[in-house]
Amino acid sequence: MYRKVCTLLLIIAATGGSSALNIISRDGWGARDPTSTQTMSNPVPYVVIHHSASPGACYSKADCIDAMQSMQNYHMDSNGWADIGYSFGVGSDGNAYTGRGWSRVGAHAPGYNSQSIGICLIGNWMNDLPPSQQLQAVHELIQYGVDNGKISSSYKLVGHREVTATECPGDTLYQEIQSWAHYTPNP
Numbered sequence: 001m002y003r004k005v006c007t008l009l010l011i012i013a014a015t016g017g018s019s020a021l022n023i024i025s026r027d028g029w030g031a032r033d034p035t036s037t038q039t040m041s042n043p044v045p046y047v048v049i050h051h052s053a054s055p056g057a058c059y060s061k062a063d064c065i066d067a068m069q070s071m072q073n074y075h076m077d078s079n080g081w082a083d084i085g086y087s088f089g090v091g092s093d094g095n096a097y098t099g100r101g102w103s104r105v106g107a108h109a110p111g112y113n114s115q116s117i118g119i120c121l122i123g124n125w126m127n128d129l130p131p132s133q134q135l136q137a138v139h140e141l142i143q144y145g146v147d148n149g150k151i152s153s154s155y156k157l158v159g160h161r162e163v164t165a166t167e168c169p170g171d172t173l174y175q176e177i178q179s180w181a182h183y184t185p186n187p
């Protein structure tokens, strides 16, 4: 029995290392239809990094679906927006969840909404760093966007606080993204 468990763990560790990007569709998380949409032209020159602050981190697909739904409900019902504000959400489960997607104007960073992909790392990253699989999924999502002509190959990456007065994306995550390729403090 012990040996079987060990073998299983080894298999999980081996497959977990080569994480392939998994983009969950809107249908996949039960998104509501937007009340209106506005098309955005690609490739976009900016990537804006956010955290959700609330809801907190989600470590299973079921919890991340709950988080996406709760953000969408808040953005539509309380803020009166047409849809969830972000282009994508990324969970601590390592999945990317489609919000407005690659080619629709978002509502996440005034002045940049029509020329950026807004990626929300679900969770509060003021004092904690997102787990490596979450960070990896963000990198892979950006690369997917570049490879598919959605994001300019010479894109600039910023934290939300660079373009709006906000604590977003949290101090610890903000420190992390400053070491990423294409980061700039001066968009």
Ligand SMILES: [Zn+2]
Residues within 6 Å of the ligand: 049, 050, 051, 108, 160, 166, 168, 169
């Ligand atoms: Zn933000």
